[in-house]
Amino acid sequence: MDQFSYRNGELFVEELPVRAVAEGAGTPCFIYSRRTIEDHYDRLVEAFRPIDPLVCYSVKSSSNLSILRILAERGAGMDVVSGGELHRARAAGVAGDRCVYAGVGKTDDEIRLAIREGIGLFNCESEAEFENLARIAGLEGVVVRVALRINPDVDPSTHRYTSTGKKETKFGVDLERARQFFARYGRDPHARLEGLHLHIGSPIYTVDPYREALAKTAALVAQLAKDGFEIRSIDLGGGFGADYESAQSPPLARYAEAILDIAGPLHARGVRFILEPGRTIVANAGILVLRVLYTKTSGEKRFAICDAGMNALLRPSHYGSFHFIWPVAPGAELVPPRRALDPGVSGTVAQDVVGPLCESGDFLALDRQLPAKISRGDLLAVFTAGAYGMSMASRYNSSPLPAEVLVSGSRADVIRARENYATLVEHELKPTRLAIGATAAPLAETAR
Numbered sequence: 001m002d003q004f005s006y007r008n009g010e011l012f013v014e015e016l017p018v019r020a021v022a023e024g025a026g027t028p029c030f031i032y033s034r035r036t037i038e039d040h041y042d043r044l045v046e047a048f049r050p051i052d053p054l055v056c057y058s059v060k061s062s063s064n065l066s067i068l069r070i071l072a073e074r075g076a077g078m079d080v081v082s083g084g085e086l087h088r089a090r091a092a093g094v095a096g097d098r099c100v101y102a103g104v105g106k107t108d109d110e111i112r113l114a115i116r117e118g119i120g121l122f123n124c125e126s127e128a129e130f131e132n133l134a135r136i137a138g139l140e141g142v143v144v145r146v147a148l149r150i151n152p153d154v155d156p157s158t159h160r161y162t163s164t165g166k167k168e169t170k171f172g173v174d175l176e177r178a179r180q181f182f183a184r185y186g187r188d189p190h191a192r193l194e195g196l197h198l199h200i201g202s203p204i205y206t207v208d209p210y211r212e213a214l215a216k217t218a219a220l221v222a223q224l225a226k227d228g229f230e231i232r233s234i235d236l237g238g239g240f241g242a243d244y245e246s247a248q249s250p251p252l253a254r255y256a257e258a259i260l261d262i263a264g265p266l267h268a269r270g271v272r273f274i275l276e277p278g279r280t281i282v283a284n285a286g287i288l289v290l291r292v293l294y295t296k297t298s299g300e301k302r303f304a305i306c307d308a309g310m311n312a313l314l315r316p317s318h319y320g321s322f323h324f325i326w327p328v329a330p331g332a333e334l335v336p337p338r339r340a341l342d343p344g345v346s347g348t349v350a351q352d353v354v355g356p357l358c359e360s361g362d363f364l365a366l367d368r369q370l371p372a373k374i375s376r377g378d379l380l381a382v383f384t385a386g387a388y389g390m391s392m393a394s395r396y397n398s399s400p401l402p403a404e405v406l407v408s409g410s411r412a413d414v415i416r417a418r419e420n421y422a423t424l425v426e427h428e429l430k431p432t433r434l435a436i437g438a439t440a441a442p443l444a445e446t447a448r
């Protein structure tokens with residue numbers, strides 16, 4: 001599952017004790033395992049080999065340049081949803097034509113940047129966006145390649161905030177409208193509509209929603225062919241699960257098996273497949289390490305108050321997500337046999353693991369069974385924090401963003417420096433008078 005394991009009562013990441021890494025980097029910090037990232041990516045490629053997909057890693061899940069580089073070196077393309085993510089992908093050395101660009105709200109500046117970078121595909125989400133894309137491509141005198149994001153109205157049985165393939169969400173266009181879309185825009189000279197894109201939600205722990213969505217997509221491809229439109233690429237999005245609890249997620253080979261059944265014949269007819277995995281590659285490849293500042297009881301309630309909470313990892317507070325939490329050095333007798341709500345260890349008591357922020361929503365776990373002896377100064381590991389951890393972290397309460405450390409064997413590299421008080425205020429030090437009537441420069445230009 002990953003390269004975080006207890007040896008002699010102490011948590012190791014690959015060949016290094018987590019305690020030593022966290023002490024060196026300072027807490028809170030994210031620690032990633034390179035081998036786990038590589039292993040997950042390789043397994044995915046292997047599982048889907050029969051359709052030889054372009055694997056576009058979903059940058060939003062964990063966007064650090066060093067992580068992008070690991071995947072780029074293995075041949076990954078990137079799934080981006082903003083100019084900022086495209087900038088990161090390019091900075092990591094990924095060619096623009098190996099990037100696909102989704103998102104319901106692409107700005108004109110972002111579209112121009114993507115055109116300049118030679119984006120592989122625009123995953124277009126609406127009629128209004130298509131018209132704007134075609135207009136800008138025309139003005140730039142180029143032809144861009146476009147996939148229509150379709151909304152297959154499939155229930156992925158996941159949190160409603162991350163369910164994206166149901167009709168009532170803001171993403172894509174529904175299947176009935178897709179045919180009209182091609183009829184209306186399928187011959188545009190500047191925006192060549194040649195693919196279909198879908199992403200039905202995240203995380204999805206059963207294969208059935210993929211099968212259902214892909215079957216509907218295959219039917220649409222056949223209909224479009226009758227209408228005279230050839231589909232050259234199908235992007236299946238991401239959403240494969242991760243192990244927040246031990247063995248929670250089906251193996252990648254299981255997802256692949258279910259998908260290949262329907263995708264295989266399309267591939268044989270020349271359709272190119274794209275995948276956009278994020279979580280399944282990086283979630284289990286990262287932990288968040290916190291230090292317990294104080295313990296406290298209030299009535300029956302017991303709290304472990306840590307040096308970060310929702311500012312470093314928003315998921316428990318925002319989605320009610322479960323993350324396994326355990327001391328970094330619990331001692332041999334308290335090593336948990338599994339990561340689960342009930343870890344199978346005796347001598348635990350229910351505790352809330354909370355952060356220092358001024359909100360009751362600032363928690364990482366509520367009523368969680370944890371060793372009774374947890375006390376001031378202990379380090380806690382929050383597992384499966386590699387995806388949507390740092391990428392959703394905030395500076396709320398003026399908390400400097402945590403360091404990120406990448407471990408490869410017995411080597412550790414700080415891949416993002418811990419922010420400090422100076423970096424917190426750096427954009428505020430010199431107010432500049434705004435010239436009324438002037439127009440802000442595109443972000444891509446100010447980044448040069």
Ligand code: LLP
Nearest residue numbers: 058102199202238239240276277278279388
């Ligand atoms: N492709 C598209 C178009 C997406 O919107 C997403 C994720 C992905 C690919 C990658 O999905 P993955 O393979 O990582 O599941 N913040 C939430 C997850 C939001 C996912 C948004 N879209 C969380 O922490 O669970």
